[in-house]
Amino acid sequence: MSSPYLVRPFRDTDTAAVISLWETVFATDPPWNKPADVIRTKLTIQGELFFVCLLEEKLVGTVLAGFDGVRGWIHKMACHPDAQRQGVATVLMHQAEQSLVQLGCPKLNIQVRADNKSALAFYQAAGYEIEDRVSLGKRLGPVGP
Helix, strand or coil: CCCCCEECCCCHHHHHHHHHHHHHCCCCCCCHHHHHHHHHHHHCCHHHHEEEEECCCCCCCCEEEECCCCCEEEEEECCCCCHCCCCHHHHHHHHHHHHHHCCCCCCCCECCCCCCCCHHHHHHHHHCCCCCCCCCCCCCCCCCC
């Protein structure tokens, strides 16, 4: 069965649509996660691992993947609310996973906000397990504009 979705690497012409999607899906993101800044930074570091998903030429999803040589990471998995539960996240994760496998990535890590029950359910259904870890973070740069 063929998918109605096209997953491909991000293009500059996708910028406005990605920003709009992220402002909708990640409306409560902190100020240091400004979409334009995230896009600009990702394109300088493994930009080939920034994927978009299109349905009839409309951008409906994104995922950013990365590989640090030890572990892979997923960031900005986003699916437009009108397209949720229709396979968008599944095709994006498949693309990200396959791209990381091709780079020799042995394990993939994902951080999910503890209160995001639907994301946790999605990842668990996709074979990911909650690990006994504590996530720590430290801002290394200025916050805000």
